[in-house]
Amino acid sequence: MLKSRASRAALSTACAALLLATSACGSDKPEEAAATQVRLYGTDGNMQNSYVDELKDRADLLNGMKGTTPLTPLPESFKDRLRTVDPKLKDYLYSAETYDAIVISVLAAQLAGTTEPREIAQQIVGVTTSGQQCDEVATCLQLARAGQDIEYRGVSLTRAGFTDVGEPAAASYATLHFGDRQLDDGKTEFVGAGDESGASTKAPPKGKKSRPAKSYKEDGSPLVLGGLLPKTGDLALAYPPMAAGAALAIREINAAGGALGEPVVWNEGDDGTDPKVAKATVASHVQQGAHVIIGAGASGISRAVLPDVVAAGRILFSPSNTDAGLSTVDDKGLYFRTAPPDGLQGRALADVIMRDGPHKIAIVARKDSYGEGLQENVRSELERAGMGADKVKLLSYVPPEGASAPPVDFSAGAKEIKDYGADAVLVIGFGESARVITALADAGVQIRH
Incomplete structure (x- = not known):
């Protein structure tokens, strides 16, 4: 029987509405609901171009993944200077924080008028607060040599100085997006976090005016800095920008006359993203007379070596530690960082997730102080934003110990996530966390691109 166009449209609409509940439209089986698509999120440990290499021929799985990292808009001039150190550089994460950690350490030594670590430590917070503001190495060193109280505003430290415990009071975070196997810079957004009023108001000891170079030599200079950066291990993907930031800082400091009448000495060192490797490196630096140790890369590694550094009376100054618990660690006033604590990143990351x-x-999360600390921060921020506790599932994995250890096996966790029906997965880890993403795909989790 012929039907009018209107009648056919009405029947079509009715069939669509009844499709899952009845066979009246010509089928005796309900159509299966489409599989839930899962959006991936990451953090500072894996939102990097070099993370793509960890997935090799499966790098397409990253397309659409987004996340946050401590990052301020970097001047093109700074990036250009970094590329003179490493022309192949493709990431900039923590390059500015490494650069600033070294510059602050050197300025503090110049103001202290000595290489004695405890006296340098007493100047570090004050270098970043309530003085004559300066943002170029040569200018800041000139002021420090005159004994002038300075307020250093560097590449990463732009909004406020350090708190009383020696970390940034405020920070900038970037929301990053993977697309076509690389970060899409055109989609990067920046947001501020923290409270500028939290910067220290304590006055540092009065700075000492520069003396003749000969007198410094008699005191046992030069100033020696030791690197404790992740040249190898799970965090090795973050090493190139950090190494470039360190090399650039040393080059520009020494081009401006160095500190205490001599060029600053930089001794490289690997933390291996491994406590045993890091402890051996610290011992070597102490033996070679390092006054300030720049690192470690991972928060858990800094926790492991800090007792050794403090016992030796040295300074540990990390450009990349974000574990919020380090704000209250017993460091005898010898631990500092230019990276902001994860209490700030947790808030920024939860906001990014909730907007979707x-x-x-x-x-x-990787099972260490960084992973589990940030995991808890994000969880509490999500719940504060209105997400019920039953809608957030926490899982962890043990990162491999040493280069010869087998890779992460997350197959059971991936199945658990699929059965749970999550439509979002946040992966908190370093290079090894790529195995979490491939395990999700292998378990049949539909990753949204």
Whole structure:
């Protein structure tokens, strides 16, 4: 029987509405609901171009992944200077923080008028607060040599100085997006976090005016800095920008006359993203007379070596530690960092996730102080934003110990996430966390691109 166009449209609409509940439209089986697509999120440990290499021929899995990292808009002039150190550089994460950690350490030594670590430590916070503001190495060193109280505003430290415990009071975070196997810089957004009023108001000891170079030599200079950066291990993907930032800082400091009448000495060192490797490096630096140790890369590694550094009376100054618990660690006033604590990143990351409107989220973290600390920060921020506790699932994995250890096996966790029905997965880890993403795909989790 012929039907009018209107009648056919009405029947079509009715059939669509009844499709899953009845066979009246010509089928006796309900159509299966489409599989839930999962959006991936990351953090500072894996939102880098070099992370793509960890997935090799499966790098397409990253397309669409987004996350946050401590990052301020970097001047092109700074990037250009970094590339004179490493022309192949493709990431800039923590390059500015490494550069600033070294510059602050040197300025503090110049103001202290000595290489004695405890006296340098007493100047570090004050270098970043309530003095004559300066943002170029040569200018800042000139002021420090005159004994002038300075307020250093560097590449990463732009909004406020350090708190009383020696970390940034405020920070800038970037929201990054993977697309076509690399970070899409055109989609990067920046947001501020923290409270500028939290910067220290304590006055540092009065700076000492520069003396003749000969007198410094009699005191046992030059100033020696030792690197404790992740040249190898799970965090090795972050090493190139950090190494470039360190090399650039030393080059520009020494081009401006160095500190205490002599060029600053830089001794490289690997933390291996491994406590045993890092402890051996610290011992070597102490034996070679390092006054300030720049590192470690991972928060858990800094926790492991800090007792050794403090016992030796040296300074540990990290450009990349974000574990919030380090703000209250017993450091005898010898631990500092230019990276902001994860209490700030947790808030920024939760905001990014909530804007996408997830119904259920799984947070997967490497089992250490960084991973579990940030996991808890994000969880509490999500719940504060209105996400019920039953809608957030926490999982962790043990990172491999040493280069010969087998890779992460997350197959059971991936199945658990699939059965849970998450539509968002946050992966908190370093290079090894690529195995979490491939395990999700292998378990049949539909990753949204």
